[in-house]
Amino acid sequence: MDITQEKIDDLNAVLKVKLQPEDYEQKVEQVLKDYRKQVNLPGFRAGKVPFGIVKKRFGLAVLQEEVSKIVGESVQSYLVDNKLQVVGQPLPKVQDETPIDWNNQKEFEFLYELGLAPNIDLQILEKKGSVTEYSINVDQKIIDEELESLKSYYATNEDAEKVCEKDIIEAAIVEIDNDGNDIDDGINKTINFSLVAFEDESSKASLLGLGKEQSVDCDFNKAFKNNYDKIGSVLHISADEAKELKNNFRLTVKGIKTRILPELNQELFERIYGKDAVKDETEFLDKFKSDLEEKYKSYTTRKLENELMDQVIEKFDLKLPDEFLRRWLKVINEDQSKRDKIDEEYDSWSSSMKWQLIQRKIVEENNLQATEEELRDHVKITLQQRLQTTGQSFEEEQLKMYCDEYLKDNKHKEEVENQVVGDKIVNFFKPKFNITVKEVSMEDFLKL
Structure with missing residues (x-):
């Protein structure tokens, strides 16, 4: 097998994959032999159909399927082995020449279009930008409203x-x-x-x-x-x-x-925070306010992350292989209604892609990957916060079992990874920006 790359420009390339008979014949023959053991045809006992008949009946379909598998796996291996940073996935390039003659051809050639990821130079971040970090003032009005909501839950x-x-x-x-x-x-x-x-x-x-x-x-x-x-x-x-x-x-x-509604007394305090967590109403209100500040801090952190993202994307001014990506998006979206919206939503999608590329570069060069321990700690803290609002509690072993079970779900794990890495990214960027902290009311924050 021979794979060569032809670079069209900085963002586009074409892979040419050439297959010789020795690249696929042995695999095709083995698959047909396995077919022979299982196939049932009239006039023959199961597993006793002559190989020639099996090959004549199924050979063409098996050849096409195995060649497709071999080419696909080889292209992916080539990308990994050559450390090619791509966006999207390779797209088969339609050739104008005579179509493949699967019955007679022995050598095959396939072309794949590649969208290349742009080069990212982190030196750009040495020039500091400016950004506002908001802090929500947890005033008495918010405390009263949240307390009323909490009491309503226990009503x-x-x-x-x-x-x-x-x-x-x-x-x-x-x-x-x-x-x-x-x-x-x-x-x-x-x-x-x-x-x-x-x-x-x-x-x-x-x-x-x-x-x-x-x-x-x-x-x-x-x-x-x-x-x-x-x-x-x-x-x-x-x-x-x-x-x-x-x-x-x-x-x-x-x-x-x-x-x-329940009264503010020790019984309610223990239902919310557990036995002996707070001793009186003053301690309860202090802890309640502290929890609210932490809750609202998560809102402002997400806001800061979005503002940093916008400025960083603007700083790097990355170029993407836009035409390739538009075609790729149309290929992977089978729903026609989604295809129709690709051009309309492309700018937003490409901004997200640029941010992912920048994040990936920063994470790789600064070892900001989320560890298993960090993922478990994040799930554990989130669960404990939820349990506090219901008056429940878990033993340490129960928490561990819950975290392990939760993270077995790949979707859950990816969401937690994004949150943990997202927080690390914010902390990475903070020293690279002049940050002005501004205290605002919740009402004003929601208007931003």
């Missing part, structure tokens, strides 16, 4: 006599006509909802104070101001079906549950 439901705005109402609803009569084939079911979801105040007022078995006629289009997604969610129908509703409903209260 209990108790039966109530009269409907209040935040109660959960269980109601039987029947679709009615303009005269107030039940519609035979109309909606007739039991639903659960809260008046908090109502957008019309008069509709809300008509239910406030109702007791069990009391009824009221309700226009859901009015109550939700024609928000068909909400109507569909409450009635358990699609938004399109909700849009077609023209009738009112008779709503009969069957049950009322009011949510009782």
Whole structure:
């Protein structure tokens, strides 16, 4: 076998692969022999079909399949052995010459187009840029809102006599006509909802104070101001079906549950953080605020990473083999709707590709790969944070088993690797930028 590379320009090349009979004949013959052991043909016992008949029947298909495998594996090996940095995958190049004569040809030649990765010189980073790192001010308003949300999670439901705005109402609803009569084939079911979801105040007022078995006629289009997604969610129908509703409903209260929020006491503290983690309300609030600051820091870190990414991409000004990549994207996307969007979304995709190439270069040259221990620690910390909000806890051995099981999933592992390496990349870039720290409110941060 002979593989040669013809460089078209700095970003494009063509591989020429030449196969001789000795490159594939032995493999093809072995596959046919294996076929012979398994094939069943009329008039022959299983495994006793003459080799000549097997070859005549299956030889051409096996030849094409094995040659394709050999060429594909050889191209990949060539890229690895020659340390060629490519983007996308090699694309078979359509040749204008006479098509392959599989019945008579002994020597074969295949051409593959390559998209070459651009050269990346990290010296460019020596010239410092400027970037803003935001810090969210965890003020009393945020603490109160988050604390209310946490208490709501641990709230209990108790039966109530009269409907209040935040109660959960269980109601039987029947679709009615303009005269107030039940519609035979109309909606007739039991639903659960809260008046908090109502957008019309008069509709809300008509239910406030109702007791069990009391009824009221309700226009859901009015109550939700024609928000068909909400109507569909409450009635358990699609938004399109909700849009077609023209009738009112008779709503009969069957049950009322009011949510009782827990008090800030030692029982709640232990449910959230575990036994003896905090001793009183002051310690609890200090720890709660500290956890919130860590939570919001993750938001600002992602924001900083995105701003660094934009500036770094602009600094390097990398060029990609764009025409090759557009063709490659169309080949790998079988869905026509996705193909149609390739040109429209290409700029965004190419920016992401440039960032990946820069990241890969930095990770390789600075040994920033994520270790197995770092991956487990990341999963462990994330799990512990989640458990704190539910009042649960795991023993150390249980945590280890969970981490190992979670990371067996390749998709999960890749996500964790991206997060760990992403944090390392941010720390790598920080000294290479003049960073101005700016404190902002959560409201202002969301506007950025």
